[in-house]
Amino acid sequence: MSMVPVLVLVLGMLLFMILGLPLAFSIFGISTLTAVIFTDISLWQLIQRFFAGVDSFVLTAIPFFLLAGNLMNSGKITDKLIRLASAAVGHIRGGLAHINVVVSLLFGGVSGSAIADTSGIGTILIPAMVKKGYDPSFTVTITAVSSVLGQIIPPSLIMIIYSATAGASVQALFIAGIVPGILFAAIMMVVSYVYAVKYDYPKEEKAGVLGFFRALKDAATVLIMPVIIIGGVLSGICTATESAVLAVVYSLIITIFVDKTLTFKDLVPIFINTAKGTATSLFCIGAASTFGYLLAYFRTNDMVLWLMESMNLSAGGFILFVTVLFLILGCFMDATPAICIFVPIVVPVGTALGLHPVHMGMLICLVLAFGMVTPPYGLCLLLACQIAKIEPQRVFRNLLIMLGAVAVVLLVIIFSPELILFLPRLLVPKYL
Numbered sequence: 287m288s289m290v291p292v293l294v295l296v297l298g299m300l301l302f303m304i305l306g307l308p309l310a311f312s313i314f315g316i317s318t319l320t321a322v323i324f325t326d327i328s329l330w331q332l333i334q335r336f337f338a339g340v341d342s343f344v345l346t347a348i349p350f351f352l353l354a355g356n357l358m359n360s361g362k363i364t365d366k367l368i369r370l371a372s373a374a375v376g377h378i379r380g381g382l383a384h385i386n387v388v389v390s391l392l393f394g395g396v397s398g399s400a401i402a403d404t405s406g407i408g409t410i411l412i413p414a415m416v417k418k419g420y421d422p423s424f425t426v427t428i429t430a431v432s433s434v435l436g437q438i439i440p441p442s443l444i445m446i447i448y449s450a451t452a453g454a455s456v457q458a459l460f461i462a463g464i465v466p467g468i469l470f471a472a473i474m475m476v477v478s479y480v481y482a483v484k485y486d487y488p489k490e491e492k493a494g495v496l497g498f499f500r501a502l503k504d505a506a507t508v509l510i511m512p513v514i515i516i517g518g519v520l521s522g523i524c525t526a527t528e529s530a531v532l533a534v535v536y537s538l539i540i541t542i543f544v545d546k547t548l549t550f551k552d553l554v555p556i557f558i559n560t561a562k563g564t565a566t567s568l569f570c571i572g573a574a575s576t577f578g579y580l581l582a583y584f585r586t587n588d589m590v591l592w593l594m595e596s597m598n599l600s601a602g603g604f605i606l607f608v609t610v611l612f613l614i615l616g617c618f619m620d621a622t623p624a625i626c627i628f629v630p631i632v633v634p635v636g637t638a639l640g641l642h643p644v645h646m647g648m649l650i651c652l653v654l655a656f657g658m659v660t661p662p663y664g665l666c667l668l669l670a671c672q673i674a675k676i677e678p679q680r681v682f683r684n685l686l687i688m689l690g691a692v693a694v695v696l697l698v699i700i701f702s703p704e705l706i707l708f709l710p711r712l713l714v715p716k717y718l
Contacts, residue, residue, distance in 0.1 A: 339575020361541030376490030380482025574626030616657020
């Protein structure tokens, strides 16, 4: 087993990224170069592997979930969710921070995207929080970190990609994401309350019971979408892809005919943005599939197994190793290629050690989701800083405090797999 081709693959990819080449081109470019230099694999085989990587029925859910999220986001559904969150938790000290978290929790069930969450919620709440006297650094931190809930609460795009890569049930993953999402939201609200008490952040006006139910009634049309998605999956009436199609149809009806916040003319740019987002995701998946094929060709699995045996890791030690690995990967690359390249290597090893692929998948997805806020790659952090017009360096202290609290919950989840698995076992046992 020669390490040279593997080192060329990994270091070459990092070099291309440092030189400014887009990630997907970096991955596919170094894969092609390595195949030409170190193997007799034809270029046609690489192209076949590229298309084989995206030839999965599960992945067809991605464009539909993206489209549904874009439709609801462009249809100004965020305003309804903010009013509902304000009625529910705005009266707690530091109300706008709690609203930020709760809206992200609700919005995650609509968009499945952390970036959409940051842009849709951040453009409204960041200026509002700063105007009310919240520290801009804390404002950016809570907005960016809570937006990660969009990748945890179902539907989650990275869970779909993990499902297609590892062969795990997307239905089980969706249901498994509910408890971690609620736990992370709770710890973020606890930290926000401590900040609010320390820095005397204000409460919002109490809406009362009637105000809450009015806000709930107003947001009911939005909240039905997660019910359609999760309910369809839970009942077995439809697959994740089919529920995504239903979500698109429902979004069109609500935004065009009920709320009338979109017109048919508005659909053209939304379709174009969705097509661009889908193309970017699928190109990354195809390129990463080629990269992963070469890692398998160079018997990287055997190297990992040998490393694990030499380190004599237990199942607990291995899951910690995987968590740290994907934590590092999330700092430097998008979740899509990280999953497609490394999941086929680590999941078989974890399964052999007795770890459940859904538990492993959930941990991998959670860690990569928080990669959206960890420098230098953290796109949600950079976007929130751009909205607030502050430098990312000013946010690091508060970000470390918030991520430290999140890490405590993550450790509980790592060593308590039943927290992840009990809900899927209860609701969708046939998918486990």
